[in-house]
Amino acid sequence: MKTSYFLTLSFIMALSLFSKAQDAPTSTSIYDIEINDINGNPIELSNFKGKKILFVNVASKCGFTPQYKELELLHELYKNQLVVIGLPCNQFGQQEPGSNEEIVEFCSSTFGVEFLMTDKIEVKGANQHPLYAWLTKKELNGKKNSTVKWNFQKYLIDEQGELIDFYYSITKPMSDKILQHLSDL
Numbered sequence: 001m002k003t004s005y006f007l008t009l010s011f012i013m014a015l016s017l018f019s020k021a022q023d024a025p026t027s028t029s030i031y032d033i034e035i036n037d038i039n040g041n042p043i044e045l046s047n048f049k050g051k052k053i054l055f056v057n058v059a060s061k062c063g064f065t066p067q068y069k070e071l072e073l074l075h076e077l078y079k080n081q082l083v084v085i086g087l088p089c090n091q092f093g094q095q096e097p098g099s100n101e102e103i104v105e106f107c108s109s110t111f112g113v114e115f116l117m118t119d120k121i122e123v124k125g126a127n128q129h130p131l132y133a134w135l136t137k138k139e140l141n142g143k144k145n146s147t148v149k150w151n152f153q154k155y156l157i158d159e160q161g162e163l164i165d166f167y168y169s170i171t172k173p174m175s176d177k178i179l180q181h182l183s184d185l
Contacts, residue, residue: 038117059095064152068111070173075115084115
């Protein structure tokens with residue numbers, strides 16, 4: 001009787017551990033994440049395999065908004081090897097209140113932005129976009145945890161879709177901290 005009890009208990013414990021292992025988050029490919037461009041069209045991140053990607057949460061009414069100029073320069077200088085993606089977000093000081101159309105108009109007329117822009121998203125909180133869950137959670141990106149502190153925080157991804165690092169808003173797009181990863185381009 002005791003043997004049967006212990007076998008049953010052992011089986012239940014093993015099943016429980018297996019179930020928890022199945023539920024545990026695992027790192028996933030950034031290329032599998034779905035996101036739309038600012039016009040509502042799907043962006044296939046897998047199209048950027050073989051290039052570095054710089055993700056930047058952007059806002060039109062922020063003290064860091066002039067970084068659009070350097071982001072566009074970075075896009076122009078490295079467009080064959082680097083994809084710059086701006087992700088409008090209104091979570092920090094309500095500094096991106098406009099519609100997608102207003103954002104496009106502001107960015108193109110003020111800074112001549114031609115790099116890829118996405119739909120307005122949330123980068124933190126309960127409605128955090130899956131892309132930012134990947135960027136900020138080690139269990140998904142396989143490298144490190146982070147928290148998006150403000151507009152114009154940057155995340156650099158390598159040619160194989162691996163997180164290189166992130167940079168707070170004060171790090172300018174043409175900073176050596178970022179360019180050192182592009183020097184081999």
